[in-house]
Amino acid sequence: DAGRLRQVNQRDSSDYEDMSITTVGVKNIRARQTTSDAFDFANLSYKWNDALTAGYGFGRLDDFYRQHLLSLNHLLPLGDGQSLKSDLRFARSTDEGGSNVDNKAFGAMFTYGIGGHALGLGYQRMSGDTGFAYVNGSDAYLVNFVQISDFANREERSWQARYDYNFAAVGIPGLTFMTRYLSGDDVELGAGREDGKEWERDTDIAYVVQSGPLKNLGLKWRNATVRSTNFGNDLDENRLILSYTLPLW
16 A cells, blocks of 8 residues: 555644654654655555565655664464464664654564463664654554553663453453553663653453444443653553444445
8 A cells, every 4th residue: 555645633633734753752853844744655565374474664754754664474373272473573764854863663572372361572672863753643663652652762672561361262252351561761861861761551441242232332441551760751541432333234
């Protein structure tokens, strides 16, 4: 797929506006201007077999940055309802003459599944003169991009431990649970300042009605806690999400 975006509509806004780079965290990104009216992208993926898929993506925010993105996904069946999923990602971001963007981002997530259980371990590393650049309001191409933090600050390294459970395994289809903990350190805050640290804990519990007049109605509760050292804000957040899927045919 490929395309060009000219404007965005943020979640907390009612109008369309030009695009800007996210300012979350400590990314050390500087630019001559604040907004852009052109984001070009192209993505290609190839499924080598039922277990292995590779992908390449390109993104360009006019006057700000260019990005090349590589991905590799593999699913290894282990028998008896067990599997190991591997998700590897690498991104290289450079400036377009109007900013100082310079970042390499590597991420890996490995998830072991057995029955209704899934246990995941992830690692993410930033390197370069800046943190990871992406359009404000969008999802970052990172394994540790979660509910509040992106763990994509300058020189940051972060780990993730995640647990999921699908209650269909015990006869309650539609009910799911997820919890994860992420910890980041080595955040470069500038000369004379101690490196920054942060952590985030997220919990989701969701249910989708399986039958009757409310079939496909989903209810999800999300809770998150973020704490940081030497930068950022301490946050506690709750989200209640209602969703509905309407089959068209």
